[in-house]
Amino acid sequence: MRIIGEIPNPDCKITLFSWNNRYLIKLEQGLLEQTYKINQFELTSENDLQKIVNAEFINDALTRFSAMASTLQRSMENL
Numbered sequence: 001m002r003i004i005g006e007i008p009n010p011d012c013k014i015t016l017f018s019w020n021n022r023y024l025i026k027l028e029q030g031l032l033e034q035t036y037k038i039n040q041f042e043l044t045s046e047n048d049l050q051k052i053v054n055a056e057f058i059n060d061a062l063t064r065f066s067a068m069a070s071t072l073q074r075s076m077e078n079l
Helices: 048-052 055-077
Strands: 002-007 013-019 022-029 032-039
Touching (some): 022 048, 032 055
16 A cells, blocks of 8 residues: 555545555544545546545545544443
């Protein structure tokens, strides 16, 4: 797996990878992470990843992080 870049963001870490004919977009926030895989042949270049990870994409991911944290917290309360 090769790191091809990072996208600065104050709310989460965003790393772009190239691996096994796929691009991976990995977002990390605390102990949670989300990974999106895209077939390399669906994009014309690595620069297209910057267009995919736009403000709407990031906002949706941050909302998903909140839901993930809530789900984990509720599940851990049942221990």
